[in-house]
Amino acid sequence: MNPKIDFIINELIKLYPDAHCSLNHRNAFELLIAVVLSAQTTDERVNQVTPTLFARYPDALAMSLANVDEVAKIIHSIGLYRNKSRNVVILSKDIQERFKGEVPSKRHELMSLPGVGKKTANVVLADAFNIPAMAVDTHVSRIAKRLGLAKYDDDVLNIEAKLCRKIPRHLWIRMHHTMIYFGRYMCHSLNPNCNECPFKHLCKRQKYEKK
Numbered sequence: 001m002n003p004k005i006d007f008i009i010n011e012l013i014k015l016y017p018d019a020h021c022s023l024n025h026r027n028a029f030e031l032l033i034a035v036v037l038s039a040q041t042t043d044e045r046v047n048q049v050t051p052t053l054f055a056r057y058p059d060a061l062a063m064s065l066a067n068v069d070e071v072a073k074i075i076h077s078i079g080l081y082r083n084k085s086r087n088v089v090i091l092s093k094d095i096q097e098r099f100k101g102e103v104p105s106k107r108h109e110l111m112s113l114p115g116v117g118k119k120t121a122n123v124v125l126a127d128a129f130n131i132p133a134m135a136v137d138t139h140v141s142r143i144a145k146r147l148g149l150a151k152y153d154d155d156v157l158n159i160e161a162k163l164c165r166k167i168p169r170h171l172w173i174r175m176h177h178t179m180i181y182f183g184r185y186m187c188h189s190l191n192p193n194c195n196e197c198p199f200k201h202l203c204k205r206q207k208y209e210k211k
């Protein structure tokens with residue numbers, strides 16, 4: 001394997017050996033709904049509303065029959081809650097009607113669901129079904145560029161393709177989580193904690209980002 005990739009993988013695992021999905025969930029349905037709710041808000045905020053939401057609507061059938069205003073009341077503390085309330089009910093109806101209430105475990109089927117893009121599908125494949133996938137969110141994208149695993153003008157699809165090519169398949173899920181932790185707790189977007197960082201010598205931030 002490439003020594004630089006080796007180094008990055010080993011250091012990230014050393015830094016965050018327990019990195020895992022931060023959205024609380026007990027099954028694929030809960031994870032899918034939580035991911036949809038997490039757009040433009042923090043996982044922490046989503047975790048505050050999902051216990052009540054899933055107690056009331058525990059599966060696709062129950063959620064498909066939910067009153068959108070009732071869902072909105074439960075999730076009103078998160079951003080875009082009106083749209084998200086509508087979306088999770090529509091999504092649940094589709095799962096109920098087309099997949100007998102079970103979240104599908106095939107990428108193309110997941111991506112055929114309303115509002116489910118590649119990133120959401122990758123998260124569900126990886127964290128609900130343990131199928132290797134590399135979801136590229138804002139943290140993963142920033143870290144991939146700063147560590148030179150992708151170029152600064154790469155789009156999300158290019159970044160995903162490059163990460164999947166460079167990182168061994170059996171480590172995709174783990175690297176996805178460690179990169180998110182690294183982005184969340186050290187390599188912040190605006191004020192990264194560079195003094196503590198093991199990747200200073202290979203970091204591209206100074207070169208490509210304005211201070």
Ligand code: SF4
Nearest residue numbers: 187192194197200203
């Ligand atoms: S040196 Fe700073 S900006 Fe670069 S990867 Fe490390 S924490 Fe991020």
